[in-house]
Amino acid sequence: MDEEVPGSLGTTSGLSLRLLQMISSFTSLLFMSLGVEFYSYTAFCFLVTIMGLVIPWSFTLALVDGYSVLIKCPVRQRAILLIIVTGDWVLSVLALAAASSAASVVDFLRSDQPSCLPKFCSRYLLSAAMAFLTWFLSLISALFNIWLLPSL
């Protein structure tokens, strides 16, 4: 353990990144599903699925990070880090696709459909914005972990 990359696996900043990811994806899921008929739009179902994948992923890695911080011995196995980096990249690509799909459908609903009540539409919009935040946070995690990879 020569040097610590801030934000990578097993650091305090890594833990806070994971917690932020959990919060943002949970908020996105909440805004999308509470009292809103999201299941009639494919893009919104996709968003809910992906956010439902990000939450357990970030939760597991937050547990790993928290444990590493407590025992002061970060995980440095190459194979484990490779799995985590791959998962982060795949999830960040999926989160970007879900966020932009949802955002474009919200935009379309706002411009064309008179049936889109302002109350619902602003919820959808907040959900898409939170999904973009989730994408951004998981991209940061993926970048910091990939930075760590060659040193192992």
Added chain:
Amino acid sequence: MDEEVPGSLGTTSGLSLRLLQMISSFTSLLFMSLGVEFYSYTAFCFLVTIMGLVIPWSFTLALVDGYSVLIKCPVRQRAILLIIVTGDWVLSVLALAAASSAASVVDFLRSDQPSCLPKFCSRYLLSAAMAFLTWFLSLISALFNIWLLPSL
């Protein structure tokens, strides 16, 4: 020039990747804009903008690749490669966002709007599929070039 990474800058496979990117983004642009009212949907305007950015970018890099192949001396300046890698990543992220936005709007139009004529809708769908192909090809270029970066 110790080893050549296939698909990276200045190789024949890199040149063919760039040409494929140009063809796919041009096809996407063509299907979207010919005879179809794309400007009434934000997602489609975004797609047209991004594809309009990908075409000159890929064209320039195809010229660089072709020249490098002809004079048998690939560009190996770190700064230039860094700019190209950054551009490839940014464009591939934007292409993914544009493709998924367009695909979700097409899906929404197909399911809800009776006004979506099958002739137009299949064109939109083909355009979105081509945009996904463009994203995939520029991701491959970005990955191969980033692979080359540490060796410089």
